[in-house]
Amino acid sequence: MKFLTGKLKDTQQKKNRLFKEEEIRSYAFMEEAELFRELSANKTGLTPMEAEDRLEEFGPNVITAGKKDTALHRLREAVINPFNVILLIIAAVTYFTDVVSSSKPDYLTVGIILFLVILSSLVAFVQSQRSNAAAEQLSQIISNKTDVWRDGVLTEIRMNEVVPGDIVQLSAGHMLPADVRFLTTKDTFLAQAALTGESAPVEKFSHGENNKKDGLTDLKNIGFMGSNIVSGSASAMVLMTGNSTFFGSMAQSLSGDRAKTSFERGVDSVSGLLVRMMLFMVPIVFIINGIAKGDWASALLFSFSIAVGLTPEMLPMIMTSTLAKGAVSMSKHKVIVRTLGAIQTFGEMDILCTDKTGTLTEDKVVLEKYMDIRGVDDTRILRHAFLNSYYQTGLKNLIDLAIINRAGQNGLNDILDSYHQVDEIPFDFARRRMSVVLSDKLGKLQLITKGAVEEILEICSFMEINGSVLPMDEETRNIAMATYNQYNEEGLRMIAVAQKNEVPGVDAFGVADEKDMVLIGFVGFLDPPKESAGAAISALLEHGVRTVVLTGDSEGVAAKVCKKVGVGVDTLITGRDVEAMTDDELFEAVEICNLFAKLSPSQKERVVKTFQRAGHTVGYMGDGINDAPALHQADVGISVDSAVDIAKETADIILLEKDLMVLEEGVIEGRRTFGNIIKYIKMAASGNFGNMISVIIASVFLPFLPMLPVQILTQNLLCDFSQLGIPFDRVDKEYLKKPHKWETRSIKTFMGFFGPLSSIFDLLCFAVMWWAIGANRVELSPLFQCGWFLFGTISQVLVIHMIRTEKLPFVHSSASLPLLVSTCIVAAVAMGIGFTRFSVGFDMQALPLKFIPWLVLLVAGYLICVQVWKKVYMKRYQEWM
Incomplete structure (x- = not known):
């Protein structure tokens, strides 16, 4: 059934159509109802039949512009190379001397030379075809996926199956699978440095006035393939896919600018x-x-x-x-290579920078403690943390899932009937916290925030101790910090929970509302070290690879885990230390420090860059949004199949098993x-x-x-x-x-x-x-x-x-x-x-x-x-x- 409107066919040709700026602009200024009519779409998403027809109409959502790795290109490369060119010149000269100018024409030498050209070209082409086939087969294992609405059901599909008119659901860590028009947004910030070079994320809105003089990437309700969601959530309609996207039009120039490995x-x-x-x-x-x-x-x-x-x-x-x-061979060890040249760099690596969670630890976060300021177990703390984790719409990490699971075990699911979400203030790596605004049955608003302890303390003016709310002063702060330090040193990852009831009754809330809060307690998590981590680190060291831990976690937990797995913690440097260091001071520090804690994404990138400046070949292993800058900076980026989209897309090597022992096999x-x-x-x-x-x-x-x-x-x-x-x-x-x-x-x-x-x-x-x-x-x-x-x-x-x-x-x-x-x-x-x-x-x-x-x-x-x-x-x- 071909139901695409004639208008849609006019705006996008079947395949290989080049991007046109005025068409994207026209979509940006359309009313929502007109946009749905234009793309023959509806809010419940396309039907499977409609999606199938559009996939046939527009082709897979892949960038082919600028790609030269086709069979025809490989054949041309096999035939036209310096060796064959010289052979053909010699064949031409020989033909002139042995055939044209000779009284007894002799075709044997010319024939042998031409046979050599054909034979060498054939071998090179066959080997190239086999290599390409192997690489293609491996790349299929790690293809990224996205969530789309299909016939009213949220469905996970491969990105190359996305078609114009699809409604996609996005949250932090997701890549934009195509050029889109945002339908709903909630504190949606996009990183689009690959397209614009902007280092800072930009906020996008589903509603808001666009200025006709705005640059294309400045349009407030338009997002482009190649960008990724840093924080917040959104739904969006797919406008253009594949070569028709803005990224597709830039593919050739982008590939040309890539630094050589x-x-x-x-x-x-x-x-x-x-x-x-x-x-x-x-x-x-x-x-x-x-x-x-x-x-x-x-x-x-x-x-x-x-x-x-x-x-x-x-x-x-x-x-x-x-x-x-x-x-x-590496694929047999559950190591998938996205770019063949990275194999050599992998072997050349002498510094492996890695995050702690899931690499040195089991990646099975368990909620161990929920306690008040003095460290006494208190179910009320678990209840507030549960409400925060459950009602956030962004990417739920292992900590959120651990809280939700523990709340379910404690029979707290019934409290969800008493609340509904009004708004949220999503997590970002500068604030290191996230908040939700909830309303109970009486309409009373409550702001609940959880996050890193020091960052939560910065926004709290009060503490709750023994049921009484007291102003935060040096004495009460010391009580809280003593509890935090005690359990942190025991190896628990501590998250602070705060709340306030006096919330202004407005429709939208922001970071400015996170102030004068009441610190009510902590939740503590255990992520035990992997049994194999110590042996893997020793094996890597035997092969000349030093393991350095770069983590956003607190120094107490990080040091505890590192000691257990054999990473030296005699010198420990925090993100604050890194921020205060000059480049020369950090240059000296990286040679003696194996543990950097409480690092921001940009600090991780800076540490990696400093190792490179010291002459090391650096591998970086990470799987989160905060790892993307360091993955991009490293000589070889390593991620896992379960990582967020942007981490997998940035990495050169993907592990199907998050284990350092697998890495050692890859290095060998x-x-x-x-x-x-x-x-x-x-x-x-x-x-x-x-x-x-x-x-x-x-x-x-x-x-x-x-x-x-x-x-x-x-x-x-x-x-x-x-x-x-x-x-x-x-x-x-x-x-x-x-x-x-x-x-x-x-x-x-x-x-x-x-x-x-x-x-x-x-x-x-x-x-x-x-x-x-x-x-x-x-x-x-x-x-x-x-x-x-x-x-x-x-x-x-x-x-x-x-x-x-x-x-x-x-x-x-x-x-x-x-x-x-x-x-x-x-x-x-x-x-x-x-x-x-x-x-x-x-x-x-x-x-x-x-x-x-x-x-x-x-x-x-x-x-x-x-x-x-x-x-x-x-x-x-x-x-x-």
Whole structure:
């Protein structure tokens, strides 16, 4: 049934329609009745059939503008890359020399080059498709949801199923699933920094005058996808979804402005190193060969081939495969990776900042005590706390649920019949309290407030002691604080409860009404430490990760829990201390303090930023609205599947289980992934560097090219294929014990140390071919080239097993089966080419069998020297990979 009005179709096209500002503005100034008519909606929400039709009409509520990760894009990336471009240039030049200008056209070399392009592109595309499929499958596990009215029933659906005309119900912690017009609001504050850059939340209203000169994001009754509710509650009608939203129109520019991660910066630094090396080496090879051989065209073609030889062209594919393999492995440990690059950062992390509740504790808050100012049990305190928690419309946290559950156990549900809610003053992280205004059957108003003890004391002018209301002075305040400190030090999380009956009879209430209140007592909660927390913190520390607790909770409770789980509390810094510290003082403090208590969201962010300034790679684990700034600031944001929307959306990694032990598994997998990427880079860079030294020397002394372009390309491709098993390789336990960063200096050192060693054995191979085999004339150059081709390929394939571990290979550390298989296959293929007529297809001459002993001697000597040289390197630089 297609019932959408023609007007609605005019205002929004089926899919991919770009956002138009004037249409949003027209919705902002419409009367509510006109708005419902315009969008063919009603207050009870769409029917399931209507929703289904609109989903078909407008498509899923997802942003595709600016996204390049499509199958077509991945195919283009696989085909058009520097490696293939150079190959195609060489194919064009070869076609001209071997076909167009030749009396006997020879298509073989051109055909082989084109086959190499197709084969390498196909492998890269297939790997990319598999990686993308794995990432998509994992992302489905953690998709955000929202509450919408469907046919009069409040229903939870995935955000991508929201359609124009839906009525959504929102409260603190929720993300706006689309561009909306607010229908009802109650102290609704939105954070829209992602769209406007405003750091302070803005208040939205369902009614109020908009000014036609207002900027789009200043419209008082309009909210945009990408914003989140900081406090209050609201209902709203969905106006536009997907690419039609304001956020959709900005998606491309927003993604372009995103700061690069440490992983991306590391890849850039390595790429820059390889490009600089290529720009230095290739002209040298071109000039030497041009002068020495007198054939500048061949020299140009050869130098192009050298450029390919210097480029680890499989690096993007190896990295993507390794990261995807890491993401899938982490998912088995209930760790879901939202962005693949975060895996490496996860492994690099050396500081883990975490909230206390649910991470170090069981996340099962139990109401233990309800007491008056002197600490005497008093059901009346529970009754007031119950009324406050029950009637608040915002996000009910674990404390609210614990109060409601305990009140139900004590038979207090009947008191709800005696009250109805008049208004509320929602919680925010500046006030750290929330209030409700209730009216009883006689119309008498009562304001009930609960919140952090010190913040409640600030608004109280009176205290109730033994049934009498007394002014708050130093004596009465000390009585209250003594009770609070006693139970706080015992590990109870204490919340103060206050009330007042003299409330002005107005329709709307605000923060200004929270004054001259009467403190009546406390409620105390127990959130016991997790049994696994201590072991997890020790395990993380063994792997070089220091755990730092950043909590909004009071210092007494936080210190009690931290002591039990093994987090040092010799130094404890509170939010007030942080506020008073200069940046330099905080810089010094973060190096010695493992517990920061009573922090505001902005203070958590500042502490994380200070750790980063001190040179640490920081992970932050949190699940609340107050954690969003710190999650965004951290190098790797970690949240849980049960977190509020904005926390999940900000995080890079989502845990399906809120447990630090799960984190340790993720850290290990991140390091394993990074270790395998570094293996490939160091092997490829050092091997290629050694080959180029050999080529330059050979170009000076040989009367012919040591290898033809097609032979270099074939060897390069075979060596790359031999390393396709690297993503599945094992990593030594010693490597996993500490975090590792991208170190361009380390790569350069490794190249300089091992590149020349391979050149020495290349020169020995040249000597064998020249004197022992007799390939010392121009007409025998195909034989000489075949010898170096075979030795170079076999040695580069087998040296993988030497370099992949700091231990003795095959004895103390063995490669994974996929890597063993890939290296054996390529070695067999190389032997097949070198000793059979297949060599002719690559412009080479088959080697005589008498070369086999020389090949074994050369390869064995090279591998033994690498093992010895490896020990020298580790002793000198105190590292391997």
